[in-house]
Amino acid sequence: MADAAVLPATPAARRAPGRFWIVPPAALLALLFFYPLALIVQQAFLDDSGMANVAEFVRVLHARFFLNALINTITISVAATAGCLIVGLVLGLILAFVPFPGSGVIARLIDTFIALPTFLVTLAFTFIYGSAGMLNAGLMEVFSLQAPPVDFLYSTWGVVLAEVTVYSPFVLRPLLAAFSLVDRGQIEAASVLGARPFRIVRQVILPAAVPALIAGGSLCLLLTVNEFGIVLFIGAKGVITLPLLIYSKAIQESAYQVACIIAVINIALSLGLFGLYRFAAGRLGV
Amino acid sequence: MLVWSRSGRMLIWAAFALVFGVLFLAPLAVILLSSLADQWNGVLPSGLTFEHYTDVAQGAAWKAVKASLITGFLASALALVSGTWAALALRIQDATLARVLGVLFFIPSAVPSVSVGLGLLVAFSHPPLLLNGTIAIVMVAHFVLISAFTFGNVSAGLARLSPDFEQVASSLGARPAYRLWHVTLPLLAPYLVAAFGLSFALSMGELGATVMVYPPGWVTLPVSIFSLTDRGDVFAGAALTIILVAATLVLLLGLERLAGRQTR
Secondary structure, eight states, X not given: OHHHHHSOOOGGGGSGGGGGGGHHHHHHHIIIIIXXXXXXXXXXXXXXXSOBOOHHHHHHHHOHHHHHHHHHHHHHHHHHHHHHXXXXXXXXXXXXXXXXXTHHHHHHHHHXXXXXXXXXXXXXXXXXHSTTSHHHHHHHHHXXXXXXXXXXXXXXXXXHHHHHHHHHHHHHHHHHHHHTTSOXXXXXXXXXXXXXXXXXXXXXXXXXXXXXXXXXXXXXXXXXXXXXXXXXXXXXXXOOOHHHHHHIIIIISOOHHXXXXXXXXXXXXXXXXXXXXXXXXXXXXX | OOOXXXXXXXXXXXXHHHHHIIIIIHHHHHHHHHHTBSOOSSSSOSOBOSHHHHHHHXXXXXHHHHHHHHHHHHHHHHHHHHHHHHHHHHTTSOHHHHHHHHHHHHGGGTSOHHHHHXXXXXHSSSTTSOOTTSTHXXXXXXXXXXXXXXXXXXXXXXXXXXXXXXXXXXXXXXXXXXXXXXXXXXXXXXXXXXXXXXXXXXXXTOOHHHXXXXXXXXXXXXXXXXXXXXXXXXXXXXXXXXXXXXXXXXXXXXXXXXXXXXXX
């Protein structure tokens, strides 16, 4: 998008009539997206009689269910992003610098994960780590236990693990692009001179990867704050995030004003993270 | 090559295989296995069966596949037209306005999908703009959510396009409409196909906005997978998930081949 702006406009295109071509798609987006968005904000501050009322907004802000969801959302998002950065970095380093036969295919396979629905991973995890899953069945059989020993899936950590799986490709993709620009000769020279792999990674490779890590990490923060399918499918009573709270208030309780108030806060949080991502990606040229 | 010793490399590859296997391979393999599982009480299923596939085929599966494909196709087609239109029109705006509008076109991808659904419910539940309860509101929700990706893909393609062809065409006297249709759009074709494929795949897997707005009778694949697993029918849910994954992959591969043929 930033690149599109610096393209030299042809003289013919500079003529005034062309400027109005942007109106139809912009109007469509305004009607279908920005108008509903504005109504959410309006509903959040109006009571049933249509009067401006901030009391309800303040009440929701102080409510236990809201604060819990906010804390859950932020905890899950930060932990999952940290996990994505670690997994992305480790897999990226190996794929780029210790390649093996077929590593290109593997990289593309991980990339297709971006196109798959997120809840797929949660569904799979219930078969693997669930109370009647493979892992628990195996452990109970081997150690002849009475109760399933592994019990993290229906907690915050189950959501975090699922989100790490789903979103680490978003870190891996820009990282591999950044790694492909690293000068191989420099690495070979360093290692011929006796530098250990760990030192080469720290001093040569990581500095080149920082922009990609920041861009990928801020994208992960945004996507994990907005994630809905994974949390819905885990269906744990104790793990409610902001998007799930909006869904349950609006659809299950028909409490539209409360849903709109929570949505306003969720959208503000997301737009803040989107700004961070744009800033990071634009600044660092990813 | 970062690691020179053979044993070191083997160790690193083993670590890679472990992480890749646990995080990416295991979920797909387990979904496939469970969709074929007869009974599953131990480490592995007691037997294999196609029963879950025949069950879902008799049940809501075909309606769900149809709903997902039609929604995905229409929403992606509209997003492709509007995204391409917007990306092309932004090129002839002045730089500051183009930058501001470009960010606005990206914002739908940053807003949580559940809120997009909520906004549509709030905005379009009363006449004259009554969409709530119709199929159209599902299409609109999907269109809004994928429009940013289409716009982004086409913009990226336009930025990579060499301006030479267009300049040559206009210096030879081609009118703007002729140039757009015969020069710019054919050059953009691979990006258009890729953008269409990605948005179709995203639409097929969309859940957050759909559960907010879907009318009875238009249950997409993700929603019916959720209602199956929520009822405890996890094996049928797994079978339907495999159908969803297969449909998405066939679609992506087909479009990739199409894009490959166009660049040749």
